[in-house]
Amino acid sequence: MQITCRINKREFIRDIEPDLLLIDFVRSLGFKSVKRGCDTSNCGLCTVWVDEKPVLSCSVLAARVNHKAVTTLEGLEEEAKEVGWFLATQGAEQCGFCSPGLIMNILAMKAEFKNPTTEDIKQYLAGNLCRCSGYESQLRAIKNYFDLQGVAHENC
Amino acid sequence: MFGLKEYRAVQSLDEAHELLMQSRDNVILGGLLWMKMGRKQYHTGIDLSGLGLNMISETEDSIDIGCMTPLRQMETSPLLHQWFGPLFSDAFKGIVGVQFRNLATLGGSVYSRFGFSDVITALTALDTQIHLYQAGTVSLSEFLNMDQKRDILIKAVIRKQAVKTNFQTRRKSATDFPVLSVAVSLCNGQWKIAVGARPSRAALAKKAADLLSSEPDEEKITATLDSVVNELSFGTDQRAGSDYRKVLAKVLVKRGINAICR
Numbered sequence: 001m002q003i004t005c006r007i008n009k010r011e012f013i014r015d016i017e018p019d020l021l022l023i024d025f026v027r028s029l030g031f032k033s034v035k036r037g038c039d040t041s042n043c044g045l046c047t048v049w050v051d052e053k054p055v056l057s058c059s060v061l062a063a064r065v066n067h068k069a070v071t072t073l074e075g076l077e078e079e080a081k082e083v084g085w086f087l088a089t090q091g092a093e094q095c096g097f098c099s100p101g102l103i104m105n106i107l108a109m110k111a112e113f114k115n116p117t118t119e120d121i122k123q124y125l126a127g128n129l130c131r132c133s134g135y136e137s138q139l140r141a142i143k144n145y146f147d148l149q150g151v152a153h154e155n156c
Numbered sequence: 157m158f159g160l161k162e163y164r165a166v167q168s169l170d171e172a173h174e175l176l177m178q179s180r181d182n183v184i185l186g187g188l189l190w191m192k193m194g195r196k197q198y199h200t201g202i203d204l205s206g207l208g209l210n211m212i213s214e215t216e217d218s219i220d221i222g223c224m225t226p227l228r229q230m231e232t233s234p235l236l237h238q239w240f241g242p243l244f245s246d247a248f249k250g251i252v253g254v255q256f257r258n259l260a261t262l263g264g265s266v267y268s269r270f271g272f273s274d275v276i277t278a279l280t281a282l283d284t285q286i287h288l289y290q291a292g293t294v295s296l297s298e299f300l301n302m303d304q305k306r307d308i309l310i311k312a313v314i315r316k317q318a319v320k321t322n323f324q325t326r327r328k329s330a331t332d333f334p335v336l337s338v339a340v341s342l343c344n345g346q347w348k349i350a351v352g353a354r355p356s357r358a359a360l361a362k363k364a365a366d367l368l369s370s371e372p373d374e375e376k377i378t379a380t381l382d383s384v385v386n387e388l389s390f391g392t393d394q395r396a397g398s399d400y401r402k403v404l405a406k407v408l409v410k411r412g413i414n415a416i417c418r
Contacts, residue, residue: 001163018160018161018162018163018201019158019159019160019163019201021192039193040193041189041192041193041252041256042252042253042256042331044253044255047255053228053258054254054255054258055255055258055259056189056255056256056259058192059187059188059189059192059256059259060188060259061160061163061185061188061201061203063163063165063203064203064205066165105253105254105255108254109254123249124254125253126249126252126253126254126330126331127252127253127254127255127256127331128253
């Protein structure tokens with residue numbers, strides 16, 4: 001079957017198998033930031049946005065993104081770099097394997113919350129697992145990131 | 157890994173039902189979260205996404221939730237919050253993560269009749285009906301107990317009532333399956349106590365609820381808690397034993413009642 005979709009604002013028309021999963025589709029097109037961590041819809045590593053909403057690409061049929069917009073980390077380079085910097089300064093980047101999915105979900109959270117509380121952050125990111133850290137350094141980094149966003153909002 | 161030979165985005169429920177009945181290897185696609193972890197090789201995956209069934213709407217006396225509505229949409233819905241308080245946001249926040257809940261659908265969650273379903277537990281504490289393509293309209297409890305014939309779950313219809321609700325759950329870790337879940341509601345002096353993940357699917361403790369008045373005293377609450385564990389069956393699985401679940405049920409139901417009475 002043939003699908004047409006936009007990935008990171010670029011149009012792709014491809015013939016695909018009916019049971020191809022979105023994660024394998026985007027990786028086949030070179031978007032290798034999207035990774036398979038658990039294969040049980042639990043780890044959040046494969047997070048992409050479909051029509052601006054964060055989803056697990058390991059659990060979406062590629063056929064279902066026909067005529068939709070998909071965003072991967074490669075499409076958010078500047079924003080991702082900024083979040084990555086905050087993570088690195090708090091020592092939250094260890095092996096880095098989970099970072100693309102985490103950053104995609106942090107940026108999705110930013111679209112929903114202007115000033116998320118600690119509880120909001122914990123709940124929103126509960127589906128992003130990290131095997132290296134105890135999440136404390138990530139939480140510090142995310143709070144710092146949102147604090148700075150708050151300052152930026154006030155200065156607008 | 158599961159497989160699909162064909163994928164069909166249908167244009168109508170009639171088309172979906174016709175396809176579903178053509179072969180036992182044809183299947184309605186929900187959020188795909190469970191299906192993709194299985195090994196079954198299906199023939200045709202039937203996608204209802206294009207039928208506008210991903211909406212929460214209001215009629216004069218009900219809130220209607222289409223089968224393709226994602227759980228995340230339910231938990232953030234101002235309409236659901238207005239009528240049923242934080243029931244759905246509290247019930248769903250422990251289901252894996254936001255990305256998962258942007259995919260998991262109401263229809264997939266209810267139709268699968270999973271014992272651990274927080275969705276079913278929450279809906280059981282409300283006056284909920286299920287609309288099916290072939291079987292028509294049935295109450296949620298009827299649906300959960302009827303023979304599992306192949307059908308299409310179109311929507312859930314919840315009666316609009318002035319209802320107070322509370323959801324309690326115990327999990328081994330924040331986003332694990334529940335060891336037990338409890339939804340309690342109070343509407344016009346009538347309590348409902350739904351207990352799910354026993355580990356069997358949610359059921360109402362009707363006799364226990366009937367023991368409660370609008371403002372029950374400690375003695376009535378204690379009698380109710382005893383009745384809950386006598387009335388419902390509690391089993392053992394890898395998460396917990398039946399005895400532990402009974403103790404837990406008393407604690408969670410009590411918390412739910414107290415939260416509503418406060």
